[in-house]
Amino acid sequence: MPLLEELKAQITRRLPELDLVIGWGQGYDPLHHTPVFIKTEADLDKLVFDPLCVHNLSTYLTRYVHGKKLGVVVKGCDSRSVVELLQEKLIKREDVVVFGLPCEGVADLGKIKRALAEQDLDIGRVRTVSFEKGSLALTVAGKNVELPMSKVLADKCGRCKYHNAVIHDEFAGQPIEGQSQDAYEDVAAFEGQTLEERMEFWREQMERCVRCYACRNACPLCVCRDYCIAQSREPGWVSQRDGLEEKLFFQMIHATHLAGRCTECGECERACPVDIPLLLLKRKLNKEILDLFDYRAGTEPDVKPPLLSFKVKEENINERGW
């Protein structure tokens, strides 16, 4: 049975015990998919699954009151967020049914945009989309364009170790073999620059920030949301000015709150309307967490996250030797 049909059959079977199931459907144009909320069998017609299913739907799990029974469709990377939410007791295992999928990678719309721009074409004018044997075929402004998938796959997919959902109650399709290594080479390369160069890079990037907080609100692990200290006036930690200081300060707060919790789904960066490479900040902290605690967030359901636990002496921190 094709994967999508298998998924639909699984959802149909579990739907009676659930308030709703969150999956992906077709959005406003052929390149944009959008979250869909399935409440009845009839809603299943809306369901799609292909490399345009970019959203990490686990972000919705904390937006419902405890006790609601939710189903969520997840790719490998998304499932890590579910694990992390469970580890942090932000959701209850009995309240969620995880429909896991295998994933060979999702498209980065930014890369598609760049690839089209190279041919003087605009992503906003794509009329049709199809995936054929390792490539993405598009029609834009009367022209046919074929882009190899390798050119448009999200960076996170190139270093993915978790193609299959790491946690699931149902699993559709065949698990994908093989995994890539992620040694944080991109972060190491960035760190190769001088402090001034790095600061200058972030100055340039943050200049564009509109303080819309799409990065925060799209993040499945950024759970303070309505009570975020970036806007609260009591205490008024962050000024409402829109200078670089405030913008960068907010991103620092966001990144440190996610240290060792961020599953690197990249939703912060994808959600940013002005293309600020926010995942780099999160990956920097995760690289430190990996070095210090040998831990990748959301990969081991039974392990207590290192920053939620206390040890008198950390194995990789030589406190006495400083």
Place this chain on the structure above:
Amino acid sequence: MAAKYLASEKLPAWLAELAASRVVLVPVKERDAVVFRPYSEGVKPVLDRQANVPPKASIFPASESLMSFKYIKNPEDLGQVAVEVHETVDAPPTVVFGGRPCDVRGFNIFDRVYDCPKVQDPYYKARRENTLFVTLACEDAENACFCHWVGSSPSDPVGSDVLLTPIQGGYLVEDVSKRGKALLSSKLLADGSKRSTEAKAVHKAALESLGEVWNPEKAPAKLLEKFDDMGFWEDVSAKCVSCGACTYLCPTCYCFNVTDERSGMKGERIRTWDNCMSYLFTLEASGHNPRPTKAHRLKNRVGHKFSYYPDIHEGIFACCGCGRCIKLCPVSVDIREIVRLAVERPTAKPEKS
């Protein structure tokens, strides 16, 4: 209306001429985003697509100082404190170049709020008076564009001082306002009177590329009718993540917050963009929040644009159809779909208790 012609290769020279005596904001590319930045030699404007962020900040800055203040203690009597206040109006002469008709149309919606017989906002007014718009007509619609729904078009001159239309080899340059006429005196501009037909064909093709018109005339009444139909609002807001991208990128959203940013004995009173998608937008001092959920908040956003604003402003929608709220929404919430559903879907009657 005078029609002039600007050859593409003369564009940098014209921008330099304009920039000699004022700030000229042009759309430029930064990574994959297009944003407005001051022009200087060597800056390459991006004129083949809509900017991610509209030039809203040229007249309505994301954050502006309304006044600075200082507390001064009386050395004779430390209990006595005087306050010194300086009003700070910052309105340098500016030209916004290369925005789209939808980008500048937004200010007509602002005008009815910030510069009307009842209220005159001095900060807004000063910048409005000092800012000119040289707008670029669109050649082709993007998938999220719907300016034709809200009474506009890809060549709508409303709100512009000069309208540029891309034609073979360059641009047709037409003055729209008296102030715009003054900008046309440049020697770099040639006579364009014989090329108006070419521009008209571009306007027509662009309008046709938008596809069918859907008329939202019933939206004000239908949205009001759905005010208590929370099932409807929960349904259409289910995927919203309640961030503020849609409002901050909207050329017509004008809500603000005022805060005193004080440090020690001095500080500033600033006005910053606020947005109705935020829980804090309506949080009252008592702790009560009349719009506690994202469903309530999205209802306000759509209602404001397509019902409450037109109700008090002669039927004009507080939406310019630029489509940014759709194409830059992290989850593709589509305001067109919500308005259409509000009109077409039957309203649930509230249950009698």
